[in-house]
Amino acid sequence: MSEVSRAVQEPWPDLATQREGVGLGIWAFLASEVLFFGALLTTYAVYRGFNPAAFRAAASHTEIFYGTINTVLLLTSSVTMTIALRASEARLRATTINALVLTLALGLGFLACKGLEYHDDVVQGLVPGAGFALHDPPTQLFWMLYWIITGIHAIHLSAGILVVAVVVVLFRRDVIPVQDSTMEGVATYWHFVDAVWILLYALIYLVGRA
């Protein structure tokens, strides 16, 4: 009982309403995020629509190996995150923390892969500007979008990793009980970052392969 009352915060009347409120809040935030990425998608769609050949040529230089590995890593992390959320609802403290740590590791693995991939891209001269490796000017549009979109995605993922790390510490030290409504928000946000990546995978790595 005291655990429950500890999890309820001002101004909420009870834990159920609070969970619902956090869920609604995070979804409202994600609707906002959809439009944040949406502006980039619109840019991508317009530029690709008018430079289809250049986009195919440019995209074939992306590292699909890293891209695919990263997609699998993120998909897996979503599953461990779901397990963490369900465990927290069932008040399984140890399982929650373990699943979160696993999620954290997968997220860090993604960033590590991404770093290697960025390194390769730079080495191959795929940073738009003087000395860009490809000939046709509109190919730079694709790579401009590549850097911006994956960069912003990586920042989102890093934020997710940071939050998960903090939550793990708070759970371990028992500062907040695991059934706290925090998990609801953290999990939903994490899945969103995963969902964005799934779309990016199709827009960045699978173009111009055939």
Next chain:
Amino acid sequence: MTLAQWTTAASNYAVRVDHLFWLLVVVSGLILLVVMALAVGFMIRYRSGAGAPRGELPEAFKHEVEIGWTAATLFLFLFIFWWAASTELSALSPPANALEIHVIAKQWMWRFQHPTGAREIDTLHVPANTPVRLVMTSEDVIHDLYLPALRLKQDILPDRYTYEWFTATKPGTYWLTCAEYCGTDHSRMAGKFVIMPAQDYARWTAAQPQGDDLAHEGAALFRTLGCSGCHTPGASVHAPDLHGVYGHLVHLADGRTVTADDAYLRDSILLPDKDIVAGFAPIMPSFQGVATEGDLVKLIAYLKSLGTGQAANGPTDQPARQPGARP
């Protein structure tokens, strides 16, 4: 300067715009008057302490009133939209024989190039009662050619063409100025817009110091920039023959078909890999940074002089060719 140099409506289109404007002034003036009269009337009649009936109104009545003024507003607005839209649509397409003048804007001046090769800075002479089509581009930021006497504005973009056309009717000296904020001296990027009777215009252009007309200068550039090395029938390099290409349909390597208009030719010179003509290898280098905006105008004029394709009245002479227009 007189105010008339700004406000005179110097074309039939401008007169139509003024009609629409005054219609709107009258309509919105009446609405404003009604709103004000009701507000003041209620303020007096129903002021606190005044003896006036204050009973509730029946709900059904309220409902009908709401529906009533919603419908009335909607129909009025649709009427205005219809009027405005038809004014816009009536001026969409320039006639095929329009006189083509090139406009190049840069911080903070205007360059105008007439088909005869006459060119001027910060002053634009046009013949009256003759359709004129402006083909405009910018060398730096976005500008906007504002011709107040014609009620016309059109943004001018770098690396693109935008278009504008009009048939001026009232000879006189008016203003032209930049209407899109473009930096420090935006407000000084102004000049004169001179509408002259057609014969005066002809005399004026004849009197201009002019070497060659645009097409001849373009022909010279075609050689000095090295275009002719490939784009001549006998060249060793396999490149498309450009005779009669202008206005012609071009089949591209990826299966699309485009019309060779100003925007296409410009892109082909600057972004040669974008639209590869079917049957040719993408070997042409980009002339980005080699050919200036002025050079492009001349080159395209030269290509036009080589004869136009079957679609002479077609796409190029279509209205308001927009920037971003992609073949």
Next chain:
Amino acid sequence: MSERRPSVWELARGPAAVWALLVVLLAVSAGSAYMPLGGINAAVNLAIATVMIGVLAVFLMNLRWASTLVRIVAASGLLWLVFMLGLTFTDYLSRP
């Protein structure tokens, strides 16, 4: 506080099935990208990505169990994205 606590396996079973489905879809998508289908490649890849995101949203983000309100909020982001794409392309596709 006497309800039975589920085992880890019970918790993981559902998500693991979803994971398997997603990985299969990923494989199909990546594989199809190498088949020369012309313009259909992009359509297939986007369709599979949409399905994957849908599966993720419905089963892992719990939209399946969410209130109508949350579903409306989730849909509104997409609807507004449609406004943005739709009207922007009204311009681009009709430029002469």
Next chain:
Amino acid sequence: MTEITLPFAPVEDTGAASYLDAGHTIASWLTTTDHKRIAILYALSITIFFFIGGAAIALVRLELIEPNGWFLTSDAYNRLFTLHGIIMVWFFLVPSIPATMGNFLLPLMIGARDVAFPRLNLLSWYLYVIGAAFTIYVLVAGGVDTGWTFYPPFSTNYSNGYVVAAATGVFVVGFSSIATGVNFIVTTHMLRAPGMTWFRLPLFAWSMYVVSLVMVLATPVLAMSLLLIVAERLFGLPVFDAAHGGDPILFQHIFWFYSHPAVYIMILPAMGVVSEVFACFSRRQVFGYAFMVYALLAIAVIGFMVWGHHMFVAGQSPLANLVFSFLSFIVAVPSAIKVFNWLATMYRGRISFEAPMLYALGFLGLFTIGGLTGLFLASVPIDVATTDSYFVVAHFHTIMVGGSVSAFMAGIHFWWPKVTGRLYSEFWAQFAAITMFLGFNVTFLPQFVMGWEGMPRRYHVYPDVFQVWHVISSGGAAILAVAYTLPLVYLGLSLVRGARAGDNPWHATGLEWQTSSPPPKENFRRVPRVEAGPYRYDAAGRPRPQGTPL
């Protein structure tokens, strides 16, 4: 106002500790999670920026007395109007009503103890402060000259101002908007008092809810558009570079996808405020309450589909021009309905003319003018003729200053007794309201005229034929400056020597009037139970409160 005997006893014992007494240290304010204190923090911050932005434009108007300028360089002039735009739009108008009155009143009006996420609420203020710090840095370092619209390629490659810092400031303050929006949405959904159904919400609460939707769905797009500008300027990426096949017009699409709804972020809360004021000072139920709600929602949704009317001359396709023109006419319908409903609210009322009502009446007139001139600009040929001229400047100032700022003042005066527990000088308040209305018209009506005659906006030097209008306009601006400074004085004085206001000085019906003035930290000692909709006044003008304490 005629003396009205209250049919109910005050529900709170006055004299109990208010939120103002919950700590008197600076730290107690800077770490507060009380929505009422955060509202005060916001109010102080936006007031500072209002006067900075006002000072910038005062210099501009002074300079424009002479056609060729007399004390500013063109660069300085350009920086001043840019700064005026950036500050007034993002650091005053957008947060003005929602972050101050919305924060203070939304929980009170719906009978909640606080907003849903109090710490997020505080975070949103700190985000505002961080964004503000960037803007102050830009101001001190030497300004930015892109205009508030940041159009590329000028902003990315040609401007020599502090574009990156300015864009970062706006980017950050955008997230403060999003945080406020999310907070209000969840608050309105989850924390309404028992019996407070959706159609019993006061229209101000409705407007806060609707504006939150717009903030949440529009602001991220602004953030991205600015991020792209920064990416191009800072890293040289060819984002909007036509030489690489990019399109500067695409920036305009993305930018206006936010910036047109931003106009509704500014005006929807204003509509909410004046609805409250009209009902209270007409002693009458708002006419067509349900239609008012639908109109708010319609404006919010359709308002997202009209952004292209800012781009009729930008190089958009003729078809897109027609579509956006059509939708712009459609979005004007619900706005018109609201004007008629406010008028009808006065019909058969018992109208009294305290300061809030005077401001609201000023709003009504100016909003009508602003809305009607909007019809001109929705018509493509008229827009082509007048866009980027003073006609547009006058139009949107009539909506944003004549509309939103008038409503902001109406709200400040209406709820001042609730917020501070004090009454201000009614005479000076009425004087300021009338001066503001007159000053506004003297400033902006001439701008309509010269705009139609062709005077382009953002012009440092101008043809001398327009001088007479500029001089009149600058004179009006001087009157406005006085009118805006006056409230600072008499409202300030009321804090030290104003009479005690009592819990419900206007005899209004909303829940916020049923707690003490100023309210206690927890808003209500006893959670109210809501039994009816808002704005119930009997035939004699006596209020019947919305709820009773449980």
